[in-house]
Amino acid sequence: MRQAPKGGAGSSGAAPSDGRPVSIGTVLTLLREEFPEVTISKIRFLEAEGLVEPERTPSGYRKFTAADVERLAGVLRMQRDHYLPLKVIREHLDALERGEQVQLPAQATAPRDLVPGMREPGEDRPATARVGREELLAAAGVDEAALADWESYGLVVPGADGSYDSEAVTVAKLVAELGRFGLEPRHLRAVKAAAEREAGLVEQVVAPLRRHRNPQTRTHAEATARELATLSVRLHAALVQSALRVRLQ
Structure with missing residues (x-):
């Protein structure tokens, strides 16, 4: 059984408290406290990539030890905090198993939630x-x-x-x-088409401002686009909720 990474990128409070192996569903519950977006499919994918090796019962069910859960938490943390590819994460874990000291890169800053092509007024593009x-x-x-x-x-x-x-x-x-x-993806074509129409509407509003010779006006165009995009998303959500309320009555 592979060793769990200790400290730094590998320590986690999400581990079985009684020491007994647990099911993949329990692992998901333990990890979601820190990683709310993790899914069973992702845990299986990390297993398929050789980053964790849970035991198997005679009937084929996965059983994860505390070390397995710690190892998964370490992998997820290195992805989240350092944006490391799986190949590099695997190399770090292998080095830890050999008893080597591993120096992770500086913690990355998560990208801002910007409208594509836009930046904060007065700032360089991040x-x-x-x-x-x-x-x-x-x-x-x-x-x-x-x-x-x-x-x-x-x-x-x-x-x-x-x-x-x-x-x-x-x-x-x-x-x-x-x-x-x-x-399925075919069901989401209407959602994509609606998003493209909304983006086109925002573009129509700000296009004259973005073509202006005054830099301050161009900066105002970008801020306006961000505000319009936010309002558009809020309106879309409200309309969907309203339509559902009518349909489900």
């Missing part, structure tokens, strides 16, 4: 963290076939270099969650 295909699959807890399906419908779009920005990661996680309720 660097946006990008992830590779493997990291996106792990974040969403899905397999290659599912991601390829999402891309075929234009729900998730990679950059020119094949990497994904923070918005793509968020979309992937949400599409995966909706999939738990039986919603």
Whole structure:
């Protein structure tokens, strides 16, 4: 059995208290206190990638020890706090097993939730963290076939270099969650089309301001676009809730 990483990126309070192996469902409950977006699919994906090796009962059920839970927490923390790819995380864990001291990179700053192409008024454009295909699959807890399906419908779009920005990661996680309720990519085409229409409406409003020669006016255009985007999302949510209330009466 692999060793759990100790301290730093690997310590966690989420571990079975009585020392007995637990099911994957219990592991999910333990981890969600710190990692609310983790899913059973993601735990299985990390197992498939060799980052944790739970025991198996004679009937095939997974049983996770306290060390397994600590190890999973360490992997998730290194992804969240340091944006490390799985290959690098695996190398860190292997080094820890050999008794070596591991120095993790400085904790990364999560990318801001910006409207694509916009920045805060008066600031330079912030660097946006990008992830590779493997990291996106792990974040969403899905397999290659599912991601390829999402891309075929234009729900998730990679950059020119094949990497994904923070918005793509968020979309992937949400599409995966909706999939738990039986919603397939083909069902989400209307949602994507509505989002594109809303973005086009915002663009129409701010386009004249962005073309203005005055830098302050251009800065105001970006702030206006952010505000319009926020109001558009709130309106969309309110309209969906109102429509559901009528339909479910």
